[in-house]
Amino acid sequence: MNLKQAGSGAEVDERLAALLTNASAVRAITASVEGTIGPKGLDTMLVDRFGEVIITNDGVTILDKMDVNHPAAKMLINIAKAQQAEVGDGTTTATIMAGGLVAEGVNQVIRGVPVARVIEGVRHGIAVALDAVRERARQVGSVDDPVLTNIAVIAGREHRDIAELVVAAARLIGLEKLKEANFKLSDIVTAEEGADNEVFMGVIVDKERMSKDMPQAVEGARLLLVDDALEPEEIEDGALGTEAGFKRYIELQEEFKANIRKLAALGVKVVLVDRGVHDSAEEILTDAGIMVVQRVSNKDMRRAAEHCGARPVKRTGLKKDPAEIEKYLGFADKIFEDEKLEQIRILGGRGKPMATILVGAATEEVVGERERIAKDAASSLQAAVKGGCVPGGGAIEVAVARQVEKARENIKGMAAYGVDCVASALRRPLSQIVENAGFNPLEKVEEVMAAQAAQGSDSLAVDCDSGEIADMLARGVVDPVPVKLHAIKAAGEVAVAILRIDTIIKKKEEGANAAKQVAGDAGMPDF
Structure with missing residues (x-):
């Protein structure tokens, strides 16, 4: 399309200003x-700005920590975050494909294809791609399937020690638990400086006991979880100035102490508290030889409750009869404080079986990265258990791109150009993998497409060491199906949303920010 067909260059720029900016x-x-x-x-x-440094190649971490103001850029970042929340991996792939879709979509619009037709074609191409991936899925029938180790190694960025921890945890937990909708294997991962790599049945509470005078280890432990502050009920300051108010204050203090003494009588050995603990409660519990851990996170409280079969109780619940309080108690074979790592371990709970993956790190600087690696490996392994696996290394995307190109033949009109955008975006992951390995991406992608077609194999891609065409399944390079499906779907959704934006308008501030906006815009021309 030439400039005479489109109008002047200025008209083209104005018409496409929002699209080009985004x-x-x-x-x-x-x-x-x-x-x-x-x-x-x-x-x-x-x-x-304070000089704090994070070194990572985790896509969602990079995107989440970037200083970004542009709304379209934020849309893309939000898609990556959604990918992470849903399946825990594949954020870089989703981002690259979304970027490819937008870039190709813009190119088609500049050529004169109406945006509506591009979007129509993109949606059709994405639907074909999703079906194609589902057709190629290979299900995982057992936690002992070697493919799970391969998936963990790849998602774990070749950290085999971390992959082995994740696989060991999966085997401890079992297939049924991994398939539960509300269970996330990545939630059981924690990393600590100076720790040894370890997988064990039990949970970690990332706190120390309240006092060194309390027991460091308890066996056959009855456990109480207080989802509240372990403090007396409060009374208004004004009421303390009256005789009746002061009397009521004394009564509440004594009642609170009596409730705390009930715990010792019930044989409670460990108390986990959501918030702070009053001095009088600390003194009574210490004298009774009870371990107390305060300000426990909600996540740790929940896992401890599930593992031990306990039910959290509010401080007012301690007024109940001892027989009623007993219904809230949990049990564990052993609870102890690891003084080196400054954490509490709860082992052998009578509730749901829970495993913990403890990833060791040599220095503080690498703790976060090793934890991210382990979480990615855990998420990918679980995704494969739930939805199966496909060839990795960019092979499946190229195979699907070939199928999308075939589907183009059945599309009439200019929507076919939108289908072309999807096929091109699907080739982007392999192209970037090859480029990062130091090879010519155009040459290698064409070689892979030709080899797949000639050999009738969807698992062929590029060996990043030699540059030769190789079978990814034979090499153990596999990816989870849910990761691929969500990445393709997310890329399509964000690309369509961005392509649909025709105009960008700065909206006025409302409410408390309106006055600031007026002051800030003083002397500025109207929009």
Whole structure:
């Protein structure tokens, strides 16, 4: 399409201003993570204004920590976060494909294809791609399937020690637990400086006992969880100035102490508290030889409750009869404080079986990255258990792109150009993997497409060491189906949303911010 057909260059720029601006922002975001994908991908250094540094090649971490203001860029980042929340991995792939879809969509619009037709074609192409991935899924029938180790190694960025921990935990937990909708294997991962790699049945509470005078270890422990502050009920300050108010204050203090003494009488050995603990309660519980852990996080409280079969109770619940309080208690074979790691371990709970993956790190700087790696490996393994696996290394995307291109033949009109956008975006992951490995992406992607077609194999891609065409399944390079499905779907959704934006308007401030807006805009021309 020439300038006479489209009008002057100024008219073209004005007509496409919003689209081009958004496409540039999306390209900048894509560029920030594309160098990290694949076995030869490199790391990114994130630095804040205080000099704090994070070094990672985890896509969602890079995107989450970036200083971004552009709304279209934020849309892309939100899609990556949604991918992480849903399946726990594949954020870089989703981002690269979304960037590819937007870039190709813009190119088609510049050529003269109506946006509506591009969007129509993109939606059709995405639907074909999703069906194609589902058709190629291979189900995982057992936690002993070797494919799970391969998935954990790949998602764990070749950290085999971490992958082995994740696989060991999966075997402890079992297939049924891994398939539960509300259970996330990544939630049982924790990393600690100076710790040894370890998997065990039990949970960790990331706190120390309240006092060194309390027992450091308890066996055959009855456990109480207080989802509240372990303190006397409060009375209004004004009431303390009256005789009746002061009398009521004394009564509440004595009642509270009596309730605490009930716990010792019930044989409670460990108390976990959501908030703070009053001095009088600390003194009574210490004298009774009871371990108390205060300010326990909601996550740790929930896991401890499930593992031990306990029910959290409010402080007012301690007024109940001892027989009623007993119904709230949990039990564990052993609860002890690891003084080196400054954490509490709860082992052998009588409730649901719970495992913990403890990842060791040599220094404080690498703790966060090793934890992210382990969580990615755990999420990918669980996704494979739930939805099966497909060839990795960019092979499945190229195979699906070939199928999308065949589907284009059945599309009439200009929507076919939107289908082309999907096929092109699907080739982007392999192209970037190859480029990061130091090879010519155009050449290698064409070689893979030709080899797949000639050999009738959807698992062929590029060996990033030699540059030769290789069978990814034979090499053990596999990816979970849910990760691929969500990445393709998310990329399509964000691309369509961005392509649909025709105009960008700064909205006025409302409420408390309106006065600030007026002051800030003083002397500025009207929009």
